[in-house]
Amino acid sequence: xxxxxxxxxxxxxxxxxxxxxxxxxxxxxxxxxxxxxxxxxxxxxxxxxxxxxxxxxxxxxxxxxxxxxxxxxxxxxxxxxxxxxxxxxxxxxxxxxxxxxxxxxxxxxxxxxxxxxxxxxxxxxxxxxxxxxxxxxxxxxxxxxxxxxxxxxxxxxxxxxxxxxxxxxxxxxxxxxxxxxxxxxxxxxxxxxxxxxxxxxxxxxxxxxxxxxxxxxxxxxxxxxxxxxxxxxxxxxxxxxxxxxxxxxxxxxxxxxxxxxxxxxxxxxxxxxxxxxxxxxxxxxxxxxxxxxxxxxxxxxxxxxxxxxxxxxxxxxxxxxxxxxxxxxxxxxxxxxxxxxxxxxxxxxxxxxxxxxxxxxxxxxxxxxxxxxxxxxxxxxxxxxxxxxxxxxxxxxxxxxxxxxxxxxxxxxxxxxxxxxxxxxxxxxxxxxxxxxxxxxxxxxxxxxxxxxxxxxxxxxxxxxxxxxxxxxxxxxxxxxxxxxxxxxxxxxxxxxxxxxxxxxxxxxxxxxxxxxxxxxxxxxxxxxxxxxxxxxxxxxxxxxxxxxxxxxxxxxxxxxxxxxxxxxxxxxxxxxxxxxxxxxxxxxxxxxxxxxxxxxxxxxxxxxxxxxxxxxxxxxxxxxxxxxxxxxxxxxxxxxxxxxxxxxxxxxxxxxxxxxxxxxxxxxxxxxxxxxxxxxxxxxxxxxxxxxxxxxxxxxxxx
Amino acid sequence: xxxxxxxxxxxxxxxxxxxxxxxxxxxxxxxxxxxxxxxxxxxxxxxxxxxxxxxxxxxxxxxxxxxxxxxxxxxxxxxxxxxxxxxxxxxxxxxxxxxxxxxxxxxxxxxxxxxxxxxxxxxxxxxxxxxxxxxxxxxxxxxxxxxxxxxxxxxxxxxxxxxxxxxxxxxxxxxxxxx
Numbered sequence: 001x002x003x004x005x006x007x008x009x010x011x012x013x014x015x016x017x018x019x020x021x022x023x024x025x026x027x028x029x030x031x032x033x034x035x036x037x038x039x040x041x042x043x044x045x046x047x048x049x050x051x052x053x054x055x056x057x058x059x060x061x062x063x064x065x066x067x068x069x070x071x072x073x074x075x076x077x078x079x080x081x082x083x084x085x086x087x088x089x090x091x092x093x094x095x096x097x098x099x100x101x102x103x104x105x106x107x108x109x110x111x112x113x114x115x116x117x118x119x120x121x122x123x124x125x126x127x128x129x130x131x132x133x134x135x136x137x138x139x140x141x142x143x144x145x146x147x148x149x150x151x152x153x154x155x156x157x158x159x160x161x162x163x164x165x166x167x168x169x170x171x172x173x174x175x176x177x178x179x180x181x182x183x184x185x186x187x188x189x190x191x192x193x194x195x196x197x198x199x200x201x202x203x204x205x206x207x208x209x210x211x212x213x214x215x216x217x218x219x220x221x222x223x224x225x226x227x228x229x230x231x232x233x234x235x236x237x238x239x240x241x242x243x244x245x246x247x248x249x250x251x252x253x254x255x256x257x258x259x260x261x262x263x264x265x266x267x268x269x270x271x272x273x274x275x276x277x278x279x280x281x282x283x284x285x286x287x288x289x290x291x292x293x294x295x296x297x298x299x300x301x302x303x304x305x306x307x308x309x310x311x312x313x314x315x316x317x318x319x320x321x322x323x324x325x326x327x328x329x330x331x332x333x334x335x336x337x338x339x340x341x342x343x344x345x346x347x348x349x350x351x352x353x354x355x356x357x358x359x360x361x362x363x364x365x366x367x368x369x370x371x372x373x374x375x376x377x378x379x380x381x382x383x384x385x386x387x388x389x390x391x392x393x394x395x396x397x398x399x400x401x402x403x404x405x406x407x408x409x410x411x412x413x414x415x416x417x418x419x420x421x422x423x424x425x426x427x428x429x430x431x432x433x434x435x436x437x438x439x440x441x442x443x444x445x446x447x448x449x450x451x452x453x454x455x456x457x458x459x460x461x462x463x464x465x466x467x468x469x470x471x472x473x474x475x476x477x478x479x480x481x482x483x484x485x486x487x488x489x490x491x492x493x494x495x496x497x498x499x500x501x502x503x504x505x506x507x508x509x510x511x512x513x514x515x516x517x518x519x520x521x522x523x524x525x526x527x528x529x530x531x532x533x534x535x536x537x538x539x540x541x542x543x544x545x546x547x548x549x550x551x552x553x554x555x556x557x558x559x560x561x562x563x564x565x566x567x568x569x570x571x572x573x574x575x576x577x578x579x580x581x582x583x584x585x586x587x588x589x590x591x592x593x594x595x596x597x598x599x600x601x602x603x604x605x606x607x608x609x610x611x612x613x614x615x616x617x618x619x620x621x622x623x624x625x626x627x628x629x630x631x632x633x634x635x636x637x638x639x640x641x642x643x644x645x646x647x648x649x650x651x652x653x654x655x656x657x658x659x660x661x662x663x664x665x666x667x668x669x670x671x672x673x674x675x676x677x678x679x680x681x682x683x684x685x686x687x688x689x690x691x692x693x694x695x696x697x698x699x700x701x702x703x704x
Numbered sequence: 705x706x707x708x709x710x711x712x713x714x715x716x717x718x719x720x721x722x723x724x725x726x727x728x729x730x731x732x733x734x735x736x737x738x739x740x741x742x743x744x745x746x747x748x749x750x751x752x753x754x755x756x757x758x759x760x761x762x763x764x765x766x767x768x769x770x771x772x773x774x775x776x777x778x779x780x781x782x783x784x785x786x787x788x789x790x791x792x793x794x795x796x797x798x799x800x801x802x803x804x805x806x807x808x809x810x811x812x813x814x815x816x817x818x819x820x821x822x823x824x825x826x827x828x829x830x831x832x833x834x835x836x837x838x839x840x841x842x843x844x845x846x847x848x849x850x851x852x853x854x855x856x857x858x859x860x861x862x863x864x865x866x867x868x869x870x871x872x873x874x875x876x877x878x879x880x881x882x883x
Contacts, residue, residue, distance in 0.1 A: 563760065609762035651761075654813045655771065655780040655869055658761055664771060664778045672759040672771045672778050 005057060005223065012053045013106045014303060017099070019046035021374055024095050027088055028377045035083060043091070044073040050098065058219060062101050065116040068123045069094050075127070087126070092378070094119055153182075153214070153239035154221060159189075159207035161231035166202055169228050175210070177224045182214015211239070304404060306364050314364070317357045324349045362552065365405070369447045369456070370398035372407050376418055376445060383422050390429050390440040391422060397447035402454050405550050406526055410456070413519040413530075417458045417542050418443065420515070425462030425540060435537065437461065449548075453528075453570075458542040465534040467491045492532045493630075496520040524679070526550065527568065553648055555665070555675065557641035558624065560605050561612040565637075566646055566665060566675045573625040573632065575640060580619055593623065593634045600625060603685040604636045608660065614638045628678025635681065648675065660684045716752050719825055729827040732852065734859050735802065735819040738790035742819070743826065743852060743859045748804045750814065752822055755799035765871045772816060774803065781816040782868045787847070808866040815868055826859065828852040833861060 023046045026039050047070045054062035069091070075081035097119055101111035156178075160171060178184050189207040193199070212221070221236055328346045331339060373395050384391040402410075426432075426441035433439055444459040467488060474480045474494045486494075498517040523530045527547050534540035547553070547570070555566040576595075583602070584592050591602040602623065606613030615621035615638055623634040646665035651658060651674075662677035732743035758770040758781050767786040771778050781801060785793055801816040833850045849863040 611760070611762065649776075649778045651771070651778060653811070654778065654815060655761070655768075658764070660762060664759075666773045666776065666778070670773055671757070672773050674759065674761070 009057060009106075011303065012057055013102055016050050016053060016102050019050050020095050020099050020102075022046045024092065024378055025374060027091050027095070028381055030083070030088055032083065032085060032088070037077070040073065040077050040083075044070065044077055047073060058223070059101075059105060059111075061111050061113050061116065062098060062105075065094070065101070065113075065120060066098060068120050068127075069098075072123055072126060081126075090119070090122060090126075094123075154210075154212045154216065154218070155237045155239055156210040156212060156221065157207065157233070157235045158210060158225065159233040160204055160228055162203040162205065164204050164228060164231070167231075171204070171208065174224050174228075175208075178210060178212055178221070181216035181220055181224075182212050184213070185211045207233070213239075304365070304367075310360065310364055314357070314360045317353060317360055321350075321353045321357060324353055358552075362403075363401075365403050365551070366401035366548075367404050367407055368399045369402050369407065369454070370395075372402075372411050372414060373398055373445055373447075375411070375415070379415065379418065380422065380443065383419065387422065388428065389422065389426055391426055392440050392442050394442060394444040396444060400447040400449060400454060401548075402447075402546070403548055403550060406454075406546055406548075409522065409526055410544070410546065413522045413544070414445075414456070414458070416515060416519050417544075418445070421458055421460040421462065421540070421542070425460035425464075427463050431463075435463075450545075453545050454548055456544040456546070458544075459539065461539040464536045464538055464540050465492055465495065465532070467536070470494050488534075492534055495532065496530070527553075527570070551648060552645055553675070554643065555646045556624075556643050557667075557673070558637040559639040559641055560609070560637055561614055563609075563611055564641065564667070564671075564673045565605070566673055567624060567626060567635075568662075568675065568678075569643060571626045571628055571678045573627055575622055575624045578618055578623050583618055591618065593618075595625065595634070598632065600632050600634045601685075602634045602636060603681055605681075606636075608681065608684050626678050628682055631679075631682055633678070633682055633685070646673075646675065713752050713754070716822060729829045730833075732826050732828055732859065732861060733802070734823040734826060735800065736821045736823055737785045737788060737819050738792065741823055741857065741859045742784075743828075743861045744802070744804060744864060745861075746825060748806070748864070750803040750805055753801045753803065753816070754797065755795050755801060755818070765869070768869055769818065772801075774814065774816075777814065779803065779814045779816055780869055781818060784817040784819055784868075787868070804864055806864050806866060806868065813866070813869075815864070817864070817868070826852065826854060828854075828859075828861070 023043045026042045026046075030036070030039055047066055051063050051066035051070055054060070054066065072081065072087075076083050097115045101113075101116065104111040158171070158174075160169070164171065175184065175186055187209045189209060190205075192207070193205045199205075218236060218238075225232070225234055324346060328343075328350065331343055331346060335343070376395070377393055380391055380393045421443050426443065427435070427437075429439045432441065442459075442461045444457070446457040446459065448455055470491055471480070471486070471494075474491075474497070475482050477497075479494060479497055480486065496516045496519070520530050523544055523546070527550070528545050530542060530544045532540060532542050554569040556569050556572055558565050558567060578593065582594050584594060584599075586592055593600045593602055602618060604613075604616070604618075605611075606616060613621075615636075618636055621636045621638055622640055623636055624640070625632060625634050627633075646667075648663045649665055649672075651661065651664050658674075660677055660680040660683075661674045662680065663675045664672050665675060667673050731746040733746045733749050734741050734743040736742075756772070758772045760770040761768060761780070764770070767782050767784075769781045769783055772781050783793060795818075798821060799818060800820070800822050801818055802822070803814060803816050806813050806815050832854070833852050835850050836848055846867050847862045847864060849861045852859045852861045
């Protein structure tokens with residue numbers, strides 16, 4: 001049977017990335033003065049697996065290049081070659097190069113070998129001018145060029161063994177695979193098919209002529225027939241020129257007329273399978289149509305590695321659940337009111353087990369944050385060199401666990417913040433000495449759990465934020481007026497405003513003005529927040545606070561008329577019943593609530609959602625004070641209901657995004673309830689920073 | 705929902721499951737809206753359900769009644785009768801929701817459409833389906849694929865699209881009847 005190797009590609013890519021990460025961190029940890037043979041072995045092993053894997057899947061560019069890397073590593077391993085600092089950099093460059101090649105392949109493109117070729121030269125020089133012919137690369141590439149068909153087509157004759165169907169191979173499947181390589185036309189050769197009376201329905205008497213139009217490699221075609229080639233007659237010839245191609249098509253049309261491969265297949269198979277074949281054919285067409293669309297988007301990583309301990313605890317839990325279920329079953333068979341306590345007990349157990357099971361399942365998605373931190377040693381290593389700074393990176397709390405989805409999406413903001421600390425935070429060595437600090441700066445990445453959140457801190461002992469410059473820049477940009485008096489925290493917060501950058505000059509690393517606002521937005525998309533604390537001369541601390549998972553949320557159920565909505569519990573500040581005198585009416589129809597010393601705009605949910613409410617006036621209902629986008633608003637609802645954990649379902653999947661709503665969930669009674677999105681509500685109600693200005697202005701007027 | 709009705713739906717759903725694929729003819733599930741008979745390709749139909757209470761979506765287009773829990777996925781429910789400008793929009797035990805899958809640019813969306821009643825399953829060959837030229841001039845004809853004729857009657861065949869959940873104007877009944 002023909003196995004589609006491409007289904008394993010994703011696994012190979014993921015493993016290779018892991019291998020590259022291992023190589024990278026091992027390389028960065030190498031102490032040249034005291035070479036640890038285990039570290040070299042580790043690098044060697046990782047390189048070796050990548051070479052092996054890429055060879056198996058036919059990614060020869062990677063295999064060739066990795067082979068060279070491996071050769072040098074082998075020499076180092078056997079002490080025939082002395083590793084120097086330059087070589088470590090060369091290895092790091094190779095790691096990057098392999099990574100680029102793999103990601104090119106992953107997104108369905110061709111890899112660019114120019115960098116690899118250059119690096120290969122340097123390696124060969126190091127290998128003491130060992131002749132390149134020792135490496136298979138030269139020959140292989142030439143071969144491939146020869147095998148590549150410029151004319152854009154192949155003529156294939158395929159005559160399988162009569163037993164092909166018995167061995168479980170299906171020619172139709174192969175043709176389908178061929179069809180993915182290009183446009184194919186298949187014609188059956190029926191010369192050897194016996195009369196119906198003598199026909200052995202399980203044997204295959206046919207042969208096929210296949211014309212494949214497209215720029216497929218010969219190797220790709222060989223791959224299709226890989227599993228049957230030993231028992232079959234197979235010839236693959238390039239189509240010489242267009243004339244022959246059209247001639248062949250002509251033959252198709254005349255000889256075979258209406259017989260297409262699927263129908264022929266049908267004759268040999270029982271009647272019921274005809275439908276199946278046709279179905280398959282339709283599916284093939286569908287996939288054909290879809291393939292180009294799919295290729296554009298890079299596939300998100302689809303697999304996850306889970307420790308066996310987690311799986312074991314899951315199995316335990318399911319076992320418990322089954323026991324509870326059978327106990328309840330037993331109880332239900334002849335239930336009398338005396339057994340009520342027993343039932344209650346059983347139900348309690350059930351809910352306990354369900355909750356535990358839920359927690360263990362969620363734990364499967366949890367990965368230690370070291371996955372996100374692991375890229376930083378390299379980043380700091382490279383960047384401090386470019387910037388001529390001396391920086392020590394300290395990683396703390398690497399084992400803190402975080403949801404995989406959150407992890408994937410927090411990577412970029414983290415990189416940005418670390419770069420920012422390196423570029424703007426830590427000073428040049430001379431300046432540091434001048435300020436009485438150690439020449440080497442420190443950047444600390446710290447992660448820990450707090451409540452249902454994970455907190456990630458980026459701490460540097462640099463110069464801190466330059467408040468004066470931030471303020472003058474903000475005034476220049478019109479973000480604040482020169483007369484405003486701002487607290488230091490408010491000034492620090494300005495760096496998260498769009499289009500704000502204080503870098504004196506634009507460098508590679510930062511200062512393009514798109515930065516911190518994007519960081520904040522990305523983090524807010526994950527329902528998180530980011531804050532900065534800074535002390536001039538002592539450094540700054542960026543704290544990111546994120547929910548542990550995106551799949552489940554603690555919700556507060558609220559009611560407006562007949563509708564039940566859900567507020568994320570984290571966004572709720574407090575809930576109050578109000579009196580009239582606490583409410584102020586501002587011109588423009590926006591009511592504000594005086595809450596202790598703050599003024600909070602009021603949003604009437606029934607109004608912005610166009611639903612009927614029990615209480616339309618603020619006096620009768622309940623005001624829920626919520627915070628989103630750093631703005632507090634009071635939302636008028638009819639009633640507060642239960643608090644519960646809800647599983648987030650996407651509205652976009654079958655519908656589309658709805659403003660003011662972040663998603664949906666299914667309640668205990670099976671009905672759908674909508675989860676409210678605070679910043680969306682604020683936008684929907686038109687309460688933005690402008691309204692705030694209005695409020696503070698009106699405050700002045702009232703005071704006067 | 706009455707048991708009798710359940711049985712009817714079960715039978716219908718069985719028929720859906722057994723729908724045969726034949727290249728020459730296409731099978732259409734037909735239903736009634738405002739006395740007219742409409743049809744959708746049976747391969748796009750997932751199941752038929754009775755009317756039940758649904759959760760409304762704030763500020764949705766008028767034809768989108770809300771969302772429904774479809775065994776764990778959240779699907780929008782669209783009143784197709786409203787899309788075709790039918791005046792009488794009652795929601796009774798007899799009202800039927802047909803769950804269809806609709807191919808959009810990005811993915812396949814599962815959408816429920818509300819109709820008056822389910823009718824039958826017909827086979828139409830290509831020759832029995834006529835395009836409707838008058839309609840194809842107007843953009844409201846976006847859902848109408850053609851007219852299928854059997855011996856005794858005419859069925860308006862629909863090709864549902866993403867427009868179901870878009871902010872669109874109602875196709876006026878008069879325009880439809882004029883065709």
